[in-house]
Amino acid sequence: MIEVRGLSVELGGRDVVDRVDLAVGEGEWVTAIGPNGAGKTTLLRALAGLVPARGTIELDERPVARLSRRALAKLVAFVPQLPVAPADMSVSEYVLLGRTPHIAYFGNEGRADLEAAARALATLDLSALAGRRLGTLSGGERQRAVLARALAQEAPILLLDEPTSSLDAGRQQEALELIDGLRLDAGLTVVATMHDLTLAGQYASRLVLLAGGRIVAEGGAAEVLTEALIGEHYGARVRVVEDAVIPVRR
Amino acid sequence: MAQAERLPLAPARPRRAARGPAWAWGAGAAAFLAAAVATGLLVGPVDLGLGAIGREVLSHVPFLGVRSDLSPDEQAILWQLRAPRVVLGLLAGALLASAGATYQGVFRNPLADPYLLGVAAGAGLGATLAIAYGGGTAFTGDLLPLAAFAGGGVAVALTYVIGRSAGAARGTAAYVLAGVTVTSFFTALQTFFQQRHAETLQAVYSWILGRLDTSGWHDVTLLLPYAGCSLVALLLHRRLLDVLSLGDDEAAALGVSVGRVRLVLVVAATLGTAAAVAVSGLIGFLGVIVPHTVRLLAGGSYRLVVPLSVLVGGAFLVFADVIARTAIAPGQLPIGVVTAFFGAPFFAIVLRTSRLGGSS
Numbered sequence: 001m002i003e004v005r006g007l008s009v010e011l012g013g014r015d016v017v018d019r020v021d022l023a024v025g026e027g028e029w030v031t032a033i034g035p036n037g038a039g040k041t042t043l044l045r046a047l048a049g050l051v052p053a054r055g056t057i058e059l060d061e062r063p064v065a066r067l068s069r070r071a072l073a074k075l076v077a078f079v080p081q082l083p084v085a086p087a088d089m090s091v092s093e094y095v096l097l098g099r100t101p102h103i104a105y106f107g108n109e110g111r112a113d114l115e116a117a118a119r120a121l122a123t124l125d126l127s128a129l130a131g132r133r134l135g136t137l138s139g140g141e142r143q144r145a146v147l148a149r150a151l152a153q154e155a156p157i158l159l160l161d162e163p164t165s166s167l168d169a170g171r172q173q174e175a176l177e178l179i180d181g182l183r184l185d186a187g188l189t190v191v192a193t194m195h196d197l198t199l200a201g202q203y204a205s206r207l208v209l210l211a212g213g214r215i216v217a218e219g220g221a222a223e224v225l226t227e228a229l230i231g232e233h234y235g236a237r238v239r240v241v242e243d244a245v246i247p248v249r250r
Numbered sequence: 251m252a253q254a255e256r257l258p259l260a261p262a263r264p265r266r267a268a269r270g271p272a273w274a275w276g277a278g279a280a281a282f283l284a285a286a287v288a289t290g291l292l293v294g295p296v297d298l299g300l301g302a303i304g305r306e307v308l309s310h311v312p313f314l315g316v317r318s319d320l321s322p323d324e325q326a327i328l329w330q331l332r333a334p335r336v337v338l339g340l341l342a343g344a345l346l347a348s349a350g351a352t353y354q355g356v357f358r359n360p361l362a363d364p365y366l367l368g369v370a371a372g373a374g375l376g377a378t379l380a381i382a383y384g385g386g387t388a389f390t391g392d393l394l395p396l397a398a399f400a401g402g403g404v405a406v407a408l409t410y411v412i413g414r415s416a417g418a419a420r421g422t423a424a425y426v427l428a429g430v431t432v433t434s435f436f437t438a439l440q441t442f443f444q445q446r447h448a449e450t451l452q453a454v455y456s457w458i459l460g461r462l463d464t465s466g467w468h469d470v471t472l473l474l475p476y477a478g479c480s481l482v483a484l485l486l487h488r489r490l491l492d493v494l495s496l497g498d499d500e501a502a503a504l505g506v507s508v509g510r511v512r513l514v515l516v517v518a519a520t521l522g523t524a525a526a527v528a529v530s531g532l533i534g535f536l537g538v539i540v541p542h543t544v545r546l547l548a549g550g551s552y553r554l555v556v557p558l559s560v561l562v563g564g565a566f567l568v569f570a571d572v573i574a575r576t577a578i579a580p581g582q583l584p585i586g587v588v589t590a591f592f593g594a595p596f597f598a599i600v601l602r603t604s605r606l607g608g609s610s
Contacts, residue, residue: 050502068505071505073503073505074505078500080503083496083500084358088545088551089492090549090551097492100504100506101505106486
């Protein structure tokens, strides 16, 4: 589904993403982990076509460089770490904005768009909150509204930058279960970045460890979440117990 | 209030309950507009009577067979004095309010007003130059509006060039800062020329405070093409303004060419603002309070905010003009004074009641 070859992104005169090769199959969930500044978010933004990049990205066997912005948005839904949620906008208006790539430039949403938005609201259990303003939602509810907007976009690829960073332990699990359910039900391909290594290992089908813009390890949780790799690249002392990464005081 | 709503057990408010359906707001705004037009035509030194005005208007509709009771003089008062003034107020108010709403969306800044990018300072400089060097013809010919229009356009173009050169990484803040820079520079130039030609002081000052004095339909025909282009463009882009309010990244990820849409919107809003300023001077405050009042009452989506701002902005300026020409009759108050004097307390009330209503 996603085929990345020799991808480099230059920001401020240095390659933040450096010659990355990555292949993600249809229906797979790949999570990029790595210390701050490793290039996780930039990699995701490059996949969404939001930063100029060298190398090639193919989505669904089509080179991104030749896709229009709108065509790209029909393939890829992107959820940033801190989505802008205008406080005055209602949940249903917000979710409906996810239909933008399907609506003509000066057009208005048609029945198909309203139905897609209603389906997304129902899937994320938001139908009762449809008329609420975003500013009145809790963090967990807002995260669900953001996911509903991405789902309404009906793109086969879902990019999530730190989808759980602002949620409590319960809401984190809830959000990740939801995403996994969407992936299985709708056949989505998911690429995420995460800081919580234990959760990353539990939900991803494959982990990619980035450091200094390069992929330094790749594979299942057991192969990537090792005390040695985390110690080397995060500079952290941890113990790994059955795929749970436990920090150890120095 | 807001705290209570965050509790998971609090019942969800039904859809749009606090705001009402879109058609109701549209009807309300249209009624407000109709009331403004009727008041604008009715109020003046000569009492024409609402019924007589209605019959006069209907007498121009073919096949109705309605006869007008107005004398030729009264007809002239209605059609050559009051009607053009009302139409000018509607257009200028609609342009300033919709441009304000647009700037607030494009720059995601609630304080943005139509003058954010320097159009007022540029137009002020153009007007001052026209008054100082126009040889006394500034107020009689088309020189003043043209000079003001050109000055406003040049200032905003300069802001755009400077803002763009500051780099995309700074986002919309670069344009706001560039606007502040250009405003200061053009204001300095304007003050310099004003000081050099002290005799122009009163004329410049009266222009800056804004007015809807018209010479018949001339100003209206001057304004109409720009107003038409600007309003149509802004109304067509209202859904995209909602997309832009998500920020550059997310709008781009939804398939929108952010830079291009922003440029089109800024050009359209600036065209309308510059044209309104050119014929009516600097009418402050309206571009901020009208969109915000609409937003507080009817909700934050630009799909509703832009069209309602057009209607309410036009009506508000017509009402303000009625006050401006009657409060100290036969003298006239500058209309900018009226919009701020009545607009500020009104907005304070809206701000307060909408908070109590729990819709903030």
